[in-house]
Amino acid sequence: MRYVLIGNSAGGIAAIEAIRECDKKGEITVISDEPRIFVRGKPHINYSRPLISYLLGEKVTLDKMPYRGEDFYKDNRVELILNRKATKLNLKKKEVVLAGDRKLPFDKLLIAAGGMPVIPEIKGLNSGGVFTFTRLADARNIKNYIRTNKVKEAVVVGGGLIGLKATEALMELKIKVVIVELADRVLSATFDKKASSIIENALGRKGCELITNNTVVEIKGKNKRAEGVILKDGKKISASLVIVAVGVRPNIELVKNTPIKTNKGILVDAFLQTNIKDIYAAGDCCEAEDLLLEMKRPIAIWPAAVRQGKIAGFNMAGARKEYPGSFAMNSVELCGIPTISVGETYPEGKGYQVLECFDQKNSVYKKIVLKNNKVVGAIFVSDIERAGIYTGLIKDKVDAASFKEHLLKEDFGLISLPKEYRKHLVAGEVAVI
Amino acid sequence: MDRFHEKDISGCGIIGIMEQSGKRFSGRDIITSIASMRERANGLGGGFAAYGIYPEFKRDWCFHMMFENKSAMVQTEEYIRDNYKIVKDEIIPTKEDKSIKYRPLLWRYFLQPKEEKKKLHYDITEEDFVAKTVIEINTRISGAFVASSGKNMGVFKGVGYPEDIGRFYRLEEYEAYIWTAHGRFPTNTVGWWGGAHPFGLLDWSVIHNGEISSYGINKRFLLNYGYVCAFFTDTEVITYLFDLLVRKHKLSFEVAADILTAPFWDDIERQSEEKREISQALRIIYGSALVNGPFSVIVANTNTMVGLNDRIKLRPLVAATSGNKLYIASEESAIREVCPTPDEVWMPKAGEPVIGRLKGKNG
Amino acid sequence: MVKRIYIREEYCMGCRLCEVHCLVQHSKTKNIIKAYKGEYPKPIPRIIVEEKGYVSFALQCRHCEDAPCLEACITGAMYRDKKTGAVLCDEDKCIGCWMCIMVCPFGVISRNIEGKKIASKCDLCVGEEVPVCVKNCPNEAIVCEEEK
């Protein structure tokens, strides 16, 4: 059995582990367009993408970047092809064609190519000092650029998660940052106004300027180096560094012009298989079931990518496992304020009930969204302890009618849940020694 | 009393010889045999039981009496006369023996219960009537002791080494089909004539080597059935137990053995269902008759001689046969002394009785 | 033989000795009096006791077979010990993103922000024959048994 995996991040690595759980013999080949990194002479052959902002902000050193250790591929007997892009699929021959025309035949193929940054229509994007921020190389390039150009001011285009993490990192490097956000607030995709306001205030306290309801239309530069941006309303902001972080989209380049069906991402069934037999997709590049919205859509979050990679891996290796679906969630600490958002955090439409407590002074905010007495979303700012219990309630679609009034209480815990559900939880998942 | 406690070895010698055909033989062999086990005695008691010695009086109850004084004899005779017709009475003949230092007055009576007394006690058997007499004399009349009270049998015992006692009683002049003999090494009761073995009641005689740890409860159990233990001896208790189980409760010697030396519960669990049911019932009903502690015992009555060991065989017991003769003894040497080439010699297992029966009779 | 920690809430008396001993076990000195009176920052227990009315129970990481925290961890700090099957957090790798807190349905991972921010969770008392909460529970409301 020949397994070929495209992508060496969350989805790909999870798939390797799953395949090896079921199939100790098959050949596994992983293709990644990422280069090998050397840290003090030691090769690091994967890294955790979400850590790039920490690397940039110097909270993490390069040697802490790897997600799995160097022995991982050896132990799992994986052939790793780095720094090489898969360019074409030959479905009839069941081959992946690599840049340089090497052809890799496969019995089972996983596409876990991840996402690509969305590049908006902005003039002067090709100026020096303009970066996207999704890969390790981006972080290293930005760092070098800052060092060589003694950057003091930066503009971050986009007040989403990547933008804010980039902002935070830049602020750590004593760079004044202006965030330009098209929406009316930061983190508009996952946060409501109250939650956003807490983060906005914190950013403000740290000296970060936020411009909302606006966008960058042009990057001005001299000698091919950015010097400032011009906003939609004509306002000019001087900056020698521009980070474009308006979002990511599924990377579906490889399957374009193939019979593999796509929407925004590659469409997969409950077993993460595409419409073509033996070809699977996982992670940010695919569209799988959203458990809450009960529809297929890309959910570009780490836990979903790992779960999908794992399930895809199992199915590729012959152990039939169904993907239960996932939903949006994220945990991020911004300006020292931990935040968690899960599910439908900013509901629109009827039938929702919102419970919340908001303590602006202490930057504490908790919000629970219920629909038909089931928890469907939650936001926690500052006080995130035991947030996972709510995530669990959302995932298990537990009827919360009997304990609704306890949801926001200080001492809310498993004990507040119906005894039977609690027993199921504790008995179903038990500790191993 | 201190004399007993100075010694630190213990053990009695016992031997029984039975001619199962009923043919009688003289007491010479039994004396020779018990003499070989002199080491097992300490001169504080010896005795013999003999069955078949009074064929001319075989229908009469024969009381072998020991009187410590004349008044005891007078009182006893008065009591006997009230209840019995004295067929014959005489002194028990003895021969002078230097080693026999002190002796009570030894007398024997051949008796028939008076008809009117039997009528008066219509609710008990003649045996019970006689047993009652024996217990009355033993407990009520100071200085009087009934050494044996069966028919056509007698117990000859006293303080001294058994072979000396045997010669003193001139036992070589008697003929019996069962002879048992005992050399005593008393530790528990002071060596007195009545306390020597065998113990006799009706036609039972018991000789015993050992110490019964269950004595206290066996005695109280017997009390429940009207037996009053008067002598603090293990033989008395064993005699009464056999009397109760075999004579009164009409159980076989095998069953009696299963009561006195009951099999362990673990062994009972392994028995067949029918057997187990019986064994359980026996232990439940007769638990207080279980005889605990180390012992080997030879019990005889008119038709039977039984040798029995304790539950875990803490005391020696050997058996042998030669033709119709059954030998049971503490030591094999005591058997070979009078029967150099027996047909078979074996060591009975713990709690497994060796039973000799008169041919053609039921035990 | 795989052993598991079972929680028996019907016998939890709510004394919180498990917390006390957990705290001591994860202190620097491992001496109960020093841990409470002499260590700064004060060590924190990795077991949670929930209480409501007369019902109470202690809860620590279940070391789930299908552990969501393992999937959610972006750094690879959260790992399963191959030998024991325990889910452990490599505190050196952990950067305190709290993804694990977000997904743990038992709510048994907490933030330790006394020094470097790290996720704090039950480590089954690495090196001890039996976790101290199990060993010291006076009523065996936390037990370590072979898998049922």
Add this chain to the structure above:
Amino acid sequence: MAKRPTPTEFIIERDEGKCIACQVCVRMCSNDAHSYDPETDTVTSDSTKCVGCHFCETICPTGAIIIKRNPSEFKLNANWSAQVIRNITKQAETSGVLLTGMGCDKPYPVYWDHIVLNASQVTNPSIDPLREPMELRTYIGRKPDRIELTAHSPQSTEKNKIPSAMDYRLLTKLSPQLKLETPILFSAMSYGSISLNACISLARAAKEIGTFYNTGEGGLHKDLYEYGAHTIVQVASGRFGVHREYLEAGAAIEIKIGQGAKPGIGGHLPGEKVSEEISQTRMIPVGTDALSPAPHHDIYSIEDLKQLIFALKEATRYSKPVGVKISAVHNVAPIASGIVRAGADFVAIDGLRGGTGAAPTVIRDNVGIPIELAIAAVDNRLREEGIRNQASLIAAGGIRSSSDVIKAIALGADAVYIGTAALVAMGCNLCQRCYTGKCNWGIATQDPYLTKRLNPDIGTRRLVNLLRAWSLEIKEMLGGMGINAIESLRGNREQLRGVGLSDTDLKLLGIKPAGEAW
């Protein structure tokens, strides 16, 4: 009116150097003797609330707490002791009957402590119970005086030929018996007086050891039916929880006439303890007092008792033993004899030191006679009457150790009941406050905060351990006496000797003084 302060009975000593303010004691004390002050982060104690149960002392992780008797002394007075003064003060304030729990704590002579056992030397080898079989199995129930077997005819004059079992058939039909693997049963303690967890512990331990526990007058909780084969169900004067299934569930039935701690007195379970579960088990409304009358109002004489015995036997189709429990009073021997003649298959006798969940102190401490004398008198009486076989005797009331057990058996009991010892095994420290329902050990309480403190797994294990340990000790003592079956000791008073007892005591106990040989 202000309550006049009296010196506290106990002092709680807290070693501040060791106290880590973890508040375990605060959480655990049902009497609120400890409290936490968050301002100073310290724990303080109020000795006036302490009942001396020692739970906090046991559970404190640093050993910072010691409970001591208050050394404050009244002027020494042999007649007017501190306890007497305290009691009078209490009654002067409340005008009530003083209540207490557990057994009599007055220093009446304990005869067990004046009785010594025998052992083998030279003439009689002792037996090593670890190497040789040593039997403790005991059957409780009526035994016939003799066995009936079909006659058999031994044909074999062959030596050493044992006739096989097939040669006999058992004609005797034995009355129902309780089979005990060790001669110790758990005394009657009702669900209500003790927690369900305590009942479950007793039931499971009885099952594991091969003995019995007793429901007391608490009925049988539905969770306990599965232990029916190891249950003695009690029928007492209140008839609480008595119905057909209840009678049928048990292995034996015990009619309770009296209890050693309170002869002549009924029972009283306060309404606060009558929870939903107890209400269902006892078949009384929730929250109502459960009052057991002093006498059975259908038993005013021995013939009435006979009727009840046979009514119960009829109701259960003579399938199980029916016994009677009485407290040891002056006339215990003739009463017991009457009970045996009335058809009881066993008689349980509860002595002066028998325990209780609640009794008036004055009754507990002053009524009844010690079990040692009672058992000796009853055993003697039944033997004298030749009816000892007809019923088994169970001795109860203050059996503290295996030596008490073995002495009771040697005096004539078939088996013993243990109550207090079982509770101590489960944690009880005899603070004697059972009647408050605040038992910190989760035993004598129905408070759900407290009952969960007794994990029946632990309770069972500790009870089983206790019975195993005692059984082993009994075997050791038996082996020392050269006895390998308990029935050879039962009633075997020759194995006992009295030390420091008067001639009258010796006579009543039926034992010889130490120094006297057989």
